[in-house]
Amino acid sequence: MKALLIMTPAAMLVGCGVSGPASVSGLRSVVGTDLLGARGATDADQRKIDRTVVRLCEGAVYTRNDCARHDEAFQQP
Structure with missing residues (x-):
């Protein structure tokens, strides 16, 4: 039971990380169109x-x- 109480919050935090886009449309939504x-x-x-x-x-x-x-x-002049 003690291991379950420790592992559950740890497992939930793993899903809260930042990961890069997984597709072209995902990348486009991140990059935007300002650079064009x-x-x-x-x-x-x-x-x-x-x-x-x-x-x-x-x-x-x-x-x-x-x-x-x-x-x-x-920041450099």
């Missing part, structure tokens, strides 16, 4: 790129290190 047409030439383009990167980070498509590299590059 952005060339990085204007502040508006940079915002589109940043929104896309945020989605890729939140969707676990990029690693934490990838996201940190983007943040570092964005």
